[in-house]
Amino acid sequence: MTGKIETTIKVFLSYHRFVGILLIVGAIGYMVMLSDPQFNNRCYISEKALSPGVVEEQFNQVNFINDYYADVQKMYTVKNLESGKFQKWLEEEMQKIGLDAYTQNFTFSYPLILGEKKLQGINAVGISRAYRAARTEALVLMTPLRAADSGAASHERRTDGSVALMLALAKFFRRQTHWAKDTIFLFTEMETVGLQAWLYAHHGESSLLKPSISVSDPPHRSGSIQAAVALEFAGVSGWQRARLHVEGVNGVLPNLDLVNTVVRIAGKHGVRLELHGSDRQPALLLRSLLYQASGSPASLHGLFLPFDIPAVGLSGEGRAASSSSSATRTAGAVVEAIWRSLNNLQERFHQSFFFYALPAIDRYVSIGDYTPPLGVVLLALALAAIDSLVVGFGDGDASTKPKSAGGGVVGPVARLCVMAGCFGLLALVAPAYFIRTAAAFRIDPGAGMLIGLLAVQAMAAAFPLMFPNMIVACHPGALRLAACLSLGLSLGAVSLVNFGLAFLSALPLAPVCLLAAGPDRLPAVLRFGIGAVALAAASPIGLLLGGCYAAGGARSLVSAWTCAEYGALQGYVEGQLLGSFTYRLNCLMLLPCWLLAWCQLFARAWPRPAAPAAAAAAAEETSTESEEPAKDK
């Protein structure tokens, strides 16, 4: 009876490649299916205290906005911003309103890209104190300072509208007495740098920012920040259409309740919110996974999330045909309503989901629904691993003491794993040198880095040719076990930090890892050729180039190259400045796994000579079998 079951299992496992591919295709199908309204749920508010949209908004002071807007238009120039005159003006205005206002200087130095140059910046901050409670909790309303002279390319991205709106709201909020939390009005310069400087200084951790950013201590502080909203509006009446940004650094998402609150309130006021600028179903889900995978924040709000502060970003899309006073009023009312809602919070956001995917702005897929596809992909890898375990590591004959032969098999594979890890470390450490060398040759940092990474990738690809003995010494089954297990473990670990990254890299990597040995029926040359092309395309750098090419509409190779340059550099710099893990995970987990799969291809192409290899394995058995627990990490 047991014999029969065993044979059945063995027969089943012998089809593991076919089953694995089916599973992966099924996973993709499942993921696409999740974007269909039948398979996801309508968002709901878990935290009853929020009760969004219940209050009647009192904001009616359109003239506040218009007055400030007129002033801002006058003051908000590149020159004033650089000299700090604009920030001084903001500070004075906020002091007039009655806030604890201050300006904060910071210096940014990043020798790798900026060289000796140091950039100076100034943030303006105003804290509106709570009337109704001890000042232990705060909410942040922020906007980046981005001036642009009219006609400049960046004119569309200027933020004069949100600056005026925030000043008007500050004035309005001071007249209302029901605030239980401080509101911090934050105007930061130099995009992420200024916000990063303020966040660390506010939390008393500015020493952690050295050496790249140095910042003065703030004269006024507030309590623990409960939530933050980042606004980016050009003009004051762009509120009919706005884009909601959720993804933060490393693809961390704000609590779903905060998102729901904003969406509900926007809906109540007839503001059309959109996500990632797309409504078509599978594309939207794919885009949110891509945003997550990139690890870079979708807007400035993303910097709050690593501090355990839920935050969303709102930015204006397009321009309203004419600036009407009702649209301007809506702008104030929406923020007021959000603030009234957050003001009700009695404890930190904890009720609703932290892990979710948004197939539409008002629908969600919970973690329980979207992890199974990745689980299915991992299952395909696990099947392959189990198959190589069951077949055993004996030479040819599976029944000859597979366990005692295990020691001799593990040594070479462990050595290969360590080598693969070394390549990952190289890719992690080397970019600084690439960029410096590129600077010496007056090449763009991005180009230098991409060329360097291509060189590392080429070196990794050439590794089996450089050390054929290391590959030949490995038992193909053991190599397959190591490749599948390490890929499975890496993907599982990455999925905890960044699901999008794990899923999107699993889709190309898992099938090529399964098929690296190739179906038996094809002629060897063809098998090797197809495998090599598929693996090269699935390598991290291949994915970057391919992704850029596809994102550019598959039109021009040059623009794909530029985009990849920018992407690689951005990943690396954000890893250093914002603590994004994407670059590190790619280097330390995905690249070594890819290299193991690549070695598998060669192990298959060079069948190991039976007698010498067995002898070598026997000789190594005694010397290396014991290194396994130490090295095989």
Added chain:
Amino acid sequence: ALCLAGCLCRLALRAWLTPQSVRAWSSSPVESWTAVREYLALRRAGVDPYDGSALHLPPLSLRLMLAADSLLGGGDGDRAWLVLLALELAGCLALKRLLREFGAYTLRRQAANVASYCSASVPMLLSGDSLRRLRLPVIAAYWFNPYSLVASVAEATTPLSNLVVLLCLAELCRGRVGFAAALCAAAAYHGLYPLCLIVPICLAGPARPALLAFAGTLACLLAASYMLTGGSWAYLQSVYAFHALAPDHTPGFSLSWYLFCEAFDHFRSLFQAVFQANLVCVLAPLAIRFRSDPCFLAVICWAYTAIFKPYCCVSEQALIACVFIMHAQLHAHMRRALLAIILLIVAFVLAPIMHHLWLYPGSANSNFYFAISLLHCTAMALLLYLFCIAYLKREFLLHHGPQPLKFSDGTEAKIVLQAPTVKLLFVNN
């Protein structure tokens, strides 16, 4: 060269990671170098250091490390990495010595027992050569073990107790019971739990002198500490009671914090008793089963307490791995060791991730991190269990001939072989 490479590896890691980032998820309160700094600060402030709640090292160990610190040019305990690296190097020498003594001990024991072995088992016997060849992998397994790397980055003070325990094991293998007992006393003085080593030591030789040496050394050490702390027994409370009662529930790489956090207050003493009883109760059956091989028994006891004590130390896990590797003859009999090793790897990779997710983005919670600690502990226990079974199986095979027993039917032979293992399993538990 290995040691040098290991040191370089540690320095490189130190340059890359800060002690704080690693300490958070890997260190336990009993082994943190911060305690040394705390001691200095409190003493300078004129407060009895043992009045505080952060210091859990006995006075003599502290003085030793501070003396080493000032010898190496530090003043305020700021040469921690240098002191600990020196201790690790000394530990490495002790490991080498242990390997030598262990080899000699194994061969001696084999020679004494060879008469009772089955003649067909001769190929299974060990040679001095095969034992000597183990040295390199064992030492490499210590220096490049992720656990010991992590411990050294976190500035854990465990290398000191590791050194003493290794010396004690070496003396035990050599058969010098008195020295072994004295060293066991020193180790127990430092960290309480190596106390269990006294059982194999007593079994290895005449029990009375061993016990006398143990009690004498311990009394001397305690008295010396009493005098050092200016005539106060306060340190007993904050060192040994701390080990025994585990009042600090800072999350770490062990199981006690979660258990005691979850337990209702009025059950706490019960849980504390059970936790300690779990450690003590196993000693007796292990001692009965493995009494003929005190060196193996010592390794098992020490590994068992190192896994299950309330505050387990990451660096000791590395040493357990070394000890497992040292018994290379058992590897062929360890079935499913691969599973345990994979589980350990999974636990090692996921622990920092879970810790990060819990404390920084707040997207996970303490249960996630504890699950990983539990996984680690389970895998270690599984490995230890497989290790014991492999030992028994090997002994059985030595006495009854190696694997393909002379039955006509292959499957039947397999079943016959299973039976004693299962039976032994029951004896063991």
